[in-house]
Amino acid sequence: MKNKQIIFTGGGTAGHVMVNLAIIPEFLKEGWTVDYIGSKEGIEKELISEIDGVTYHSVSTGKLRRYFSKENFKDPFKVLKGTLQAYQIIGKKKPAVIFSKGGFVSVPVLVASKLRGVPAVIHESDYTPGLANKIAIPFAQKVLATFPETMDYLPEEKAEWIGAVVREQLFTGNRARGYKLTGFNSHKNTLLIMGGSVGSKKINECVRESLDSLLKQFQIVHICGKNNVDENYERKGYVQYEYVQDELKDLLAISDLICSRAGSNAIFEFLALHKPMLLIPLSRQASRGDQIVNAESFQKQGYARVLEEEELDKHSLYDALLQLKKDKLDMKEKMTQFRSREAKQQVIDIIQSVAK
Structure with a gap:
């Protein structure tokens, strides 16, 4: 040509x-x-x-x-x-x-x-x-x-x-680099929380309100959006980022579970990497409802659990993540059957x- x-x-x-x-x-x-x-x-x-x-x-x-x-x-x-x-x-x-x-x-x-x-x-x-x-x-x-x-x-x-x-680079993540970035270790499940590229005020609030309880179960990487890092919540086992790009592959490498919005590109990447997900789609009041349909499709296939934003609070978030932890092996098994x-x-x- x-x-x-x-x-x-x-x-x-x-x-x-x-x-x-x-x-x-x-x-x-x-x-x-x-x-x-x-x-x-x-x-x-x-x-x-x-x-x-x-x-x-x-x-x-x-x-x-x-x-x-x-x-x-x-x-x-x-x-x-x-x-x-x-x-x-x-x-x-x-x-x-x-x-x-x-x-x-x-x-x-x-x-x-x-x-x-x-x-x-x-x-x-x-x-x-x-x-x-x-x-x-x-x-x-x-x-x-x-x-x-x-x-x-x-x-x-x-x-x-x-x-x-x-993106092929997501498959090149290095666990050693991920643990060095976060100061975490392999002895406890790591939870990666993402609210989209601009963050989610409600997700951020619920995570921080339930942080002490969550940290008993998980090490947490929280990608909370631009200008949303809050130094008042600094804890051992809790790392905040506004947004990550090159480091994402290494953070995904150490992540056992994902809590995320339900944008299509992101959830298919998590699926390809065999990462069990709790999806919190944007509500119909805040969107055209596309994330709700995406999330429902993944839940139906056994790749994810779904928590509607209208039902989201610190208690429902904690309970849903605890259930996700229990379900993760079954989810990973279903994910291995997916052939992109x-x-x-x-x-x-x-x-x-x-x-x-």
Whole structure:
């Protein structure tokens, strides 16, 4: 292929970037010129800027709010501005293909790609398509799904099920490094608690309210979100981080159990690593309910237990984690029966086949 130029897009949360992080290095190895279009202040800018060889471009973008705000009236103009910006970037870079992971920053990019006649591939991680992807699907040539059930919600002529794309570096975690980072040891179960890339106020509060009881059962790594570390809760066996990236593989290596939100990318990574999970999905009041469906699917298959946010308090959290500890061997056995397909290479092959 003569034109080995590609633009990636996607952002708003870490989940809308992780698949891109897994795929971008492979394109760089094959000599592609890689650009990324994201928002000005989203987490994608921080994550992508750390990759050598990728040029990052910021565009204006809207945001889906499930509450009244005067910003809702401004968003169409932001999307229009972002579309014009993306149109200019695509015209200058002349990519052979665009790959989108979703999030509202991807909408103006996909519209601009259609206007420029550049083929685009969308990846949908969740059980049901998010609103941004629903808007963007008409502008794409191909839509890839993680859950086989998602195919029922996608246009048949564009859709293809590829399974979960898992970052290979997560399999390279080192237990010795993990224990050195945390000061923990192998004599007690380690619990990794994650509230998503921006953290969860309620999960953080419940963890800290039940901390003394939890520490009798577990060593705890708590990834609590930006500006959410609280030094008042420093304890032996309890380590807090705002956010981790390179260290995550080593922290996962020492983790026996996971307590997490139910974003699709994350839970499939935990599944691939055979980590029993307690999932606390975002409520329908705070989201479109995609995490609830993700969590229910994993619980049905025996990979996880689910605690609804409406039922979450320090007592229910402690009880659910204690039950997870009891169930972990059965869960791990079920997880070993899961066979992930070679999804990453399949995505790469599809992107290259769609490229102009």
